[in-house]
Amino acid sequence: MIFEEKRKIDKLRSEGYGCTAISDMLGISINSVKSYCRRSKSKKEKVVVRKSSKSGCDFCGNALVHTEGKKKKRFCCEKCRMSWWNHNRDKIHHRTLFEITCRYCGEVFKSNNKNRKFCSQKCYKDWRCSNAAK
Ligand SMILES: [Zn+2]
C-alpha cells in the first residue's frame, strides 16, 4: 500500500468512517484496509500502555520497566524495596496501633500488641501486688 493511500485511510478513519466505507471510497480492497486498520490500531494501543506504566521507583524515583500483563513494580531493585520498608516501618506500625484500657489504672494507651493489658510495667506489678493481697 502506498503512503498516499495510508494517509487517506487515516484521515477517513479520524472522521469516523468504517473500513467498508473507506474501501469503497478509495477503491482499495476491504482486506488491505482492514489489515492496515488493525496494524495502526495495535500500534496506538502500545504507545498508551507505555505512557500509563511510566512511573518511578517509590524509593529512589528511578524509571521502572514494567512487563505487560505482570503486576506493577513499585521499586527498581531489591535494595530500594528493603530501604523503603525500613524507612516506612514506623508509619506502618502507627497504622496498626490498638487502643487498650489499662487493667490497673484504667488509662487508655496505644500499643501494637493487642494482647497487652497494662500501660506500664509498674501497673502490671501493682496489679499483681493488689491481687496477691486479696
Ligand atoms: Zn529505586
Ligand SMILES: [Zn+2]
Ligand atoms: Zn496503667
